[in-house]
Amino acid sequence: MASAPTREIGHLDTYYAGLWLGDWLEQIPDLIWPNSVQTYARMRHDPQLTGVLAAYTLPIRRATWMIDPAGCRDEVVQLVADDLGLPILGADVEPGPARRRGVSWADHLRLALLSLTYGFSVFERRYEIRNGLARLINLGERLPHTIGAINLHRDGTIRSIQQDIAPASNPIPADRLAWYVHEREGANWAGRSIMRASYGPWLLKHEMWRVNATAIRRFGMGVPSVTAPTGATPAQVAEAQRLASSMRVGDQAGVGLPAGFQLAITGMTGSAPDAMAMIHYLDQQMSRSALAGLMDLGDTSNGSRALGQSFLDLFLLSLQSVADEIADAATSGQPGIDGIVTQLVDYNWGDDEPAPKIVVQDVGARPEVTAEALDLLIRSGAIDPDPELEAYVRKTWKLPERDPDAPTSRPTTPPPAPDPAPEPPAARARRRPRARQPRAATAEEGTRRQLTLDEDTSGMDPAAIQQAWQEALDELLVDWQDIAETWRGQLGEQIEQALDDEDLEALCALSLDWAAAAALLTAAMVALAGTSADQMAAEAASQGVTVEPPPVDEEGLGAVATVIATLLAVWLAGAAAREALRLTTPGAAAATVAAAVVAFLAGLSDRFLRDQLGAALSQAQASGRFAVLHEAPDARYLSSEVLDPNTCGPCRDIDGQEFDDLAAAEAAYGTGSYIDCQGGVRCRGTVYALWT
Structure with missing residues (x-):
């Protein structure tokens, strides 16, 4: 009987003395880590890319994040939910009181989504011992521009990071890290930014901006010219040049010319490249690279509602995938790095204790509830206006809760007469x-x-x-x-x-x-x-x-x-x-x-x-x-x-x-x-x- 292999022979990626040096397949120096951090920091401020990033992150941040018990013990589920500040799926109807300790999930999620911008986002975990339990009290962000070195094991997993590349700096071991990485391949723990494909259009767009600004400054008001009379002396020609160069635009602007001199303001003749059309094209390329083509629908010369819905459906699928990627990383972690949830459970109950998981719902996919839609559903008999539906509508539209003593204005069918009961x-x-x-x-x-x-x-x-x-x-x-x-x-x-x-x-x-x-x-x-x-x-x-x-x-x-x-x-x-x-x-x-x-x-x-x-x-x-x-x-x-x-x-x-x-x-x-x-x-x- 053949024996099963228990050791790996190869490795994931280029390995040099335990230090990861970057993605060797990337050909642009500005996009090789750590230079890529500075490049993406500049790109994120482009108006189009700012909109793309907001279109990705805001629906994910607004979505419903919860702890799925997944059959785990209630004690375990409750501790994880309390430390992360998340409700329990199927148990918590309303949010609990504000906490003085633990993690703010909303703030942590906002920073974790920087992995879309830079390709990765790193946090350091900190606990405190209360009542014999290890309680998670902080997930401190370690921003990408502060990381100077990523040290690897031979199998490509992370051993530690250094925030200062100097040899004397204190490394942070992997077991203290929470690591979010977007589209990691091999040992590329810096991941791939969703803006990577937009680098070319972004670079050209900023050049087009400069060209267009120069063209407007140069030709926006035309070129003034003063023609000297026939047989003019060199002094008269020089005077004509001075008069043309001194012309300015203003409410009181004007010019007085000697006899025989003629003034003309000449615009550009012929045709020139349309810089604005090129800028618009480059913006579309940046949107399409992130599957955010719906951002450009209002600027197109034609289109259809069905096409817009197709764009929206595809975009929502990409949002759900990204949200699931964040949830999986927070629950189970990355190869060689424990997840936030699994490590919290392991510290308190050991490796054999099942751990709940973080789940995300309604990432922009919930259909809008309108009064017209509800009216049609009720009239057709598909749904009935029961108390649960009324409570949901009131919550969705942020309406006040029903006064239990107020009479209903909704027509009702006569129910069977209840038997009198002297006591509930x-x-x-x-x-x-x-x-x-x-x-x-x-x-x-x-x-x-x-x-x-x-x-x-x-x-x-x-x-x-x-x-x-x-x-x-x-x-x-x-x-x-x-x-x-x-x-x-x-x-x-x-x-x-x-x-x-x-x-x-x-x-x-x-x-x-x-x-x-x-x-x-x-x-x-x-x-x-x-x-x-x-x-x-x-x-x-x-x-x-x-x-x-x-x-x-x-x-x-x-x-x-x-x-x-x-x-x-x-x-x-x-x-x-x-x-x-x-x-x-x-x-x-x-x-x-x-x-x-x-x-x-x-x-x-x-x-x-x-x-x-x-x-x-x-x-x-x-x-x-x-x-x-x-x-x-x-x-x-x-x-x-x-x-x-x-x-x-x-x-x-x-x-x-x-x-x-x-x-x-x-x-x-x-x-x-x-x-x-x-x-x-x-x-x-x-x-x-x-x-x-």
């Missing part, structure tokens, strides 16, 4: 402080987060619970089409009769036969309650507790189905009456109005219907689960909002809470959703039990 059930839950629980399993489709250890131990299968509910809802909606068609026919007949009788008040008495609807809904609820009871019994069995599912409460579920069917009928009749009243104009035919109302009802979004039927099925699931819990031995009862896709504040607060007893749990979730949920019937929270 949440108050009966055990409000014990709890730490963020470790994740136990990867999030499955249909769940909003990973399972906690308690949820995983309980044997609860959120995906199966959701699938049973969704399949029952889909089947119920298909069967409901016959009910809806029958109802529309009944309403059309009543509306036509009322208008034929010229009795508009009869529109207030529109009614529907809801018996078939109640029977259909009852059957669906009873079937799902039985499935839910079997699932709850299986969860108990996974913990070693045997429970025989009791009979389904058909009477109770039937009563709920009757109420919901009646409310749906009343809601549809009210919508039909309002539309009929709107369409009833003098001379309008009753049959025409009735047909238009039926067509209107058929075109309504099924969002409200889905919500009401879904709420009924959620209550059926809760009925089956609680029926099993009543038969089982006493246990610990906890809430779970893992199935709630748009979790409001109260649901986030209750998620994972333990109740005093089964009665408290049933008071909070007995109707199939958390009683204090701001989303009302859309809540998908539930209760699970722990017997072990």
